[in-house]
Amino acid sequence: MSETPALPFRAGLAALIGRTNVGKSTLTNALVGHKVSIVTPKPQTTRHVVHGVVNGPQFQLVLVDTPGFFKTKTSKLVTELHRKAREALDGIDLVLHVVDPSREIGEEDQMVTQVLSHVKQPRILCLTKFDLRRRPARKAWLERGRDYAGVAEVSARNGHGLPELKSLLAGFLPEHPPLYPPEDFTNAHRDFQIAELIREQVYLQTGQEVPYRTVIELDAVEEATTRDGQSFLHIKASVLTPNDRYQRMLIGVGAGMIRAIGTSARQELEHSLQRKVFLDLDVLVDKHVGG
Numbered sequence: 001m002s003e004t005p006a007l008p009f010r011a012g013l014a015a016l017i018g019r020t021n022v023g024k025s026t027l028t029n030a031l032v033g034h035k036v037s038i039v040t041p042k043p044q045t046t047r048h049v050v051h052g053v054v055n056g057p058q059f060q061l062v063l064v065d066t067p068g069f070f071k072t073k074t075s076k077l078v079t080e081l082h083r084k085a086r087e088a089l090d091g092i093d094l095v096l097h098v099v100d101p102s103r104e105i106g107e108e109d110q111m112v113t114q115v116l117s118h119v120k121q122p123r124i125l126c127l128t129k130f131d132l133r134r135r136p137a138r139k140a141w142l143e144r145g146r147d148y149a150g151v152a153e154v155s156a157r158n159g160h161g162l163p164e165l166k167s168l169l170a171g172f173l174p175e176h177p178p179l180y181p182p183e184d185f186t187n188a189h190r191d192f193q194i195a196e197l198i199r200e201q202v203y204l205q206t207g208q209e210v211p212y213r214t215v216i217e218l219d220a221v222e223e224a225t226t227r228d229g230q231s232f233l234h235i236k237a238s239v240l241t242p243n244d245r246y247q248r249m250l251i252g253v254g255a256g257m258i259r260a261i262g263t264s265a266r267q268e269l270e271h272s273l274q275r276k277v278f279l280d281l282d283v284l285v286d287k288h289v290g291g
């Protein structure tokens with residue numbers, strides 16, 4: 001009786017590239033099963049490249065979530081984000097071009113398509129937001145799918161097509177031992193994740209321009225104990241912003257804004273860290289914070 005040879009283990013990196021707001025971070029989180037990257041309805045949410053790890057029976061797929069491409073009058077932040085997205089292509093095994101068929105194909109999509117037409121790695125086209133009924137650009141994207149090594153249609157919101165996408169991507173990974181220990185689901189350190197969860201609330205709770213003029217600084221993260229012996233994490237952080245006008249907006253009338261940001265950030269932090277958190281949040285002017 002002949003034994004079936006064991007399947008080789010596959011591991012590698014897949015970069016999610018696309019226009020801003022298509023759902024790259026939401027898809028990363030849904031595939032990983034943990035929140036490794038923050039998500040908001042505002043463009044240019046992701047500022048840093050984050051790895052999310054998906055472990056399968058015979059593979060480890062490392063997703064590289066990147067800042068989205070965004071066309072605007074060039075600001076330092078946007079140029080920097082584009083550089084990060086391009087750099088994320090170095091040393092990766094395959095590219096997942098994430099697109100949103102609920103929006104017409106625009107200039108930013110063309111820009112991404114053009115950047116990706118030069119990459120040597122296999123490219124997969126992934127249409128997101130399958131749960132939305134109106135997807136006017138679906139047909140046009142599917143036609144463009146001919147130029148890719150594979151096409152997937154998914155919803156990160158209801159899970160449609162996610163197992164199929166995982167298998168599709170895993171098939172393109174090289175034979176390689178795991179890159180991360182099986183218990184890790186991200187390369188991000190705890191303090192980075194804490195600052196990101198606070199930044200997410202700044203994005204969610206403030207108006208159009210404010211979030212882009214902020215940076216979160218962690219001043220201290222300390223173990224502490226209440227008088228009745230309950231342990232908690234004491235986090236002291238500051239929202240830095242370049243001038244008084246933004247500072248006033250962030251603080252809000254009667255400190256209402258910063259209090260709302262603080263309350264929801266604390267709830268998110270407690271959920272993510274699975275423990276009690278005390279968050280002490282300040283708004284400070286730092287003229288070096290740009291945008």
Ligand SMILES: Nc1nc2c(ncn2[C@@H]2O[C@H](COP(=O)(O)OP(=O)(O)OP(=O)(O)O)[C@@H](O)[C@H]2O)c(=O)[nH]1
Binds near residue numbers: 018023045128
């Ligand atoms: N209906 C629906 N909405 C989604 C889906 N995936 C993402 N979204 C929404 O799309 C918006 C943008 O999602 P993100 O994951 O932050 O998009 P992104 O591509 O990472 O954006 P940047 O980081 O700014 O480049 C958010 O409001 C998400 O809730 C989906 O599958 N279905």
Ligand SMILES: [Mg+2]
Binds near residue numbers: 025026046065066067
């Ligand atoms: Mg993102």
